[in-house]
Amino acid sequence: KAGVTQTPRxxxxxxxxxxxxxxxxxxxxxxxxxxxxxxxxGLQFLFEYFSETQRNKGNFPGRFSGRQFSNxxxxxxxxxxxLGDSALYLCASSxxxxxxxxxxxxxxxxxxxxxxxx
Amino acid sequence: SQQGEEDPQALSIQEGENATMNCxxxxxxxxxxxxxxxxxxxxxxxxxxxxxxxxxHSGRLRVTLDTSKKSSSLLIxxxxxxxxxxxxxxxxxxxxYNKLIFGAGTRLAVHP
Numbered sequence: 001k002a003g004v005t006q007t008p009r010x011x012x013x014x015x016x017x018x019x020x021x022x023x024x025x026x027x028x029x030x031x032x033x034x035x036x037x038x039x040x041x042g043l044q045f046l047f048e049y050f051s052e053t054q055r056n057k058g059n060f061p062g063r064f065s066g067r068q069f070s071n072x073x074x075x076x077x078x079x080x081x082x083l084g085d086s087a088l089y090l091c092a093s094s095x096x097x098x099x100x101x102x103x104x105x106x107x108x109x110x111x112x113x114x115x116x117x118x
Numbered sequence: 119s120q121q122g123e124e125d126p127q128a129l130s131i132q133e134g135e136n137a138t139m140n141c142x143x144x145x146x147x148x149x150x151x152x153x154x155x156x157x158x159x160x161x162x163x164x165x166x167x168x169x170x171x172x173x174x175h176s177g178r179l180r181v182t183l184d185t186s187k188k189s190s191s192l193l194i195x196x197x198x199x200x201x202x203x204x205x206x207x208x209x210x211x212x213x214x215y216n217k218l219i220f221g222a223g224t225r226l227a228v229h230p
Contacts, residue, residue, distance in 0.1 A: 042220060043220035050216075058217065092161075106166055109153070109163070
């Protein structure tokens with residue numbers, strides 16, 4: 001099975017622009033999560049989608065948004081980019097996602113998209 | 119905010135030695151997972167241990183979980199230069215939050 005793929009791998013933008021990142025999960029996986037990794041804040045959860053519905057959202061401003069398509073592919077969008085948005089954006093997929101009550105799923109991560117905002 | 123905290127922050131050892139990394143967390147969890155990351159690339163899943171398990175092995179990896187102390191440890195035995203990477207613990211918080219909360223990571227350097 002092919003792993004999680006993310007495009008593009010590298011991106012350079014300027015402040016005020018917007019950007020769209022794409023994630024293709026492992027075939028058969030219906031849950032896609034997004035994480036931001038920076039040297040200062042570490043790995044932080046952005047949001048999680050399951051069957052085209054956002055189930056959870058992290059503490060990020062409304063400039064960060066996402067969606068999931070019927071084939072489980074997901075995109076995240078960042079509008080009005082700021083210097084602090086420079087980061088490695090990681091996508092993870094799993095069969096059903098993490099769920100309460102003891103049902104747990106391994107999250108498989110993609111290689112990430114490295115975004116640099118100038 | 120980060121749930122987990124790893125220690126040490128950095129670890130430097132020689133090939134063949136064992137490496138132990140620790141992780142502490144704050145809330146009740148469903149499971150705890152360990153990941154490896156090489157030079158800012160994607161995360162590679164190493165092992166998942168559920169809250170009702172105390173120890174798990176996978177090849178040269180041994181993970182323990184003590185829910186009473188809210189802590190976990192990752193032991194890499196007979197380390198190799200290829201084990202050089204950052205290691206993160208991530209918790210799936212109990213209550214259906216559908217997200218992993220990561221610690222700050224341990225940077226492991228294994229010298230030939």
